[in-house]
Amino acid sequence: MRLPRLPPAVALGTLLLLGNLSGQDGASGRATLSDISAGPIDRGIRDADPPTAPRSAATRIARRDRGGHLEGSLIVKFAPGASGAARARALSGAGAAVTATPSHADFEIVAIDPAADHEAAAALLAGQPEVEYAQPRYRVHTMLVPNDPLFPRQWNLSALGMERAWDIAPGASSSVVVAVVDSGVAYRGGLVRFNGVAAGGFPALGPVDVPFAAAPDLGGSERIVTPFDFIWNDPVPLDLDGHGTHIAGTIGQATNNGLGVAGIAYNVRLMPVKVIDGEWDVIFNSPFFGTDDVVARGIRYAADNGAEIVNLSIGREGGPAPAVRAAIEYAVSRGALVVAAGGNEGNRGNAANRLADFAREIDGMVAVGATGPTGARAFYSNTASYIEVAAPGGDMRFGTTGGILQQTYDRDVVDRFSSGVARFGPPRFDMFVYGYFQGSSMASAHVSGVAALLIQHGITRPAALEAALKQFATDLGPAGRDNEFGFGLIAPRNALRGMGLFR
């Protein structure tokens, strides 16, 4: 069979992409030097930190991307039954070439000219009869609107009446598995050697040995099930950011242990699935990036490995996300409820979170808006027709303590890239604080935790879980569903109590 002739740029892109897909980028890699760490260092509550600027795509350390998506490749789903020849014909017509089918995926990654208009190329491909959909590889980021000052109170749990909800369902049980599809989780210790490359104007660090520790308040390793890292393509999803650890805490932080803070479903098992590359993943030149295809694979992996809830405290703006949508539909079909952050662009143009904007069309997926400590919509929380319920996400306009408190890394020793080159140096991931975050990420985590309680209590179908969350929600804003709060603030106790004959 003759292969189509490819432009040189596409051929080069194909080679680069193959390296990327196989995790064999020569400049990246990491090695675990020791599984034993000196142990976590608790640095207390960070309730007096000065405000930090919210992170956004614009402030991220750059990778090979443009307009929010990677250059040189697309995600393509071929129609069922399309022959190899038909696929090659469709691709050649758009100047593309197939590279490989990733694991946990029903789509292909194809190489195109990096200089091409990726949206136009995707549209051209999508117009071919052999192609079901095609899209750029949009980069996905966490939905956190980071931190500021303090209060050592989890007002968010009281706002949901968790104390009374726990009377009925004390923390679910270990039979319930919640996948934290995020930046990883600080679930284990060790010493890992990375190779720091020049990035974002910072010099190359070269080989550095980075200490890790498990978050002390998260509980033991027995709470972790089938972890996987799609950024480093190995089963050790170490959190190099802190977001996923914070999210895991809200969902299932160990509770009634006389330590730190509480989580909602504090007996569940957590499945850390890393699909987001933090700044340090970039600096250490991880072989994979947090793109739609990686997120889609992470979701499918979680569903294939028994997750009953898939928490997506992540998102992106830009074009549609058919690959992620298909993965979510797959997860729902496998019996998993998918909970997605509604988006943090409410005060910046209100662009939709494209990983959540189809939630209303999927029974078994819930998109979550965020509220602050007064019960009002958080300033950043998107208003949209796809918002289905609301939950506390924090609002630090009311002070640091208006955020959501959970344990995560001490950013002083993690964000060593945020204070200029003079203070740039290797991070540590073994120092923890109780810190306040805000974002629809946090709101999503609350809903996932409550859903876990409902599963433990007998509501097992994803669509039924969604219905219970919506039906028992406390209506906020205009009567009935609205674009700020959806059906309202989730009401865990009422949902757990269910229905009687008269009340």
Add this chain to the structure above:
Amino acid sequence: MGVAAAVPAAAQAPAGEVTVRGFADLGFVSFQARDSFEALFGSSSAPAAGGGADVLMPRGLFAQVRISRVSRTGQRVFVFGGQAFPLDISETLTISPLQIGGGLRFARPAWRVVPFAGGGLGWHRITEEAGFSDESEIVQETVTGYYLAGGVEAKIWKWIGAAGEVEWSSVPDGLGQDALTVGAAFGETNLGGFTVRAKVLVGSW
């Protein structure tokens, strides 16, 4: 009145006399809200016990007051798409109807049994209590309905008799008024049902 003239002395209050008798009954009620009761209690029928008094009047007329009690224990549920998900929270329902009505007894000289039929109004006192309920969540209310009943009775010995009775009752809008209830989920609003019961009658005949 023709009916009164046909009633023998043994089965009909003497002309101009009013007599009173008591009764106790035991039976089964099958609720109209079949899906709701099956979801919560595993069955749409329940045993019911009651008692009351008849006032037998001339011309076959009678008046009746009756109180009864139905109680079921099950577990609360969440209903979605017609499927009930049990939530492992106990649910106890007690219905205590007070019925006041009347009717006619159709005695004939040659009959050993006396058919009767009647109807009336019912005030149904409801108590619903669930596990983890606080005071504000315990339901105690009264709903109003009506009923039609009929059966046959027979004198067994001196002042003791027995009766078999069927009753159809309706309590429109007796349930399902709150959107977050099982009745609303199944679209069932009537608390009434069909009852079969046996009665023991005591008193002057």
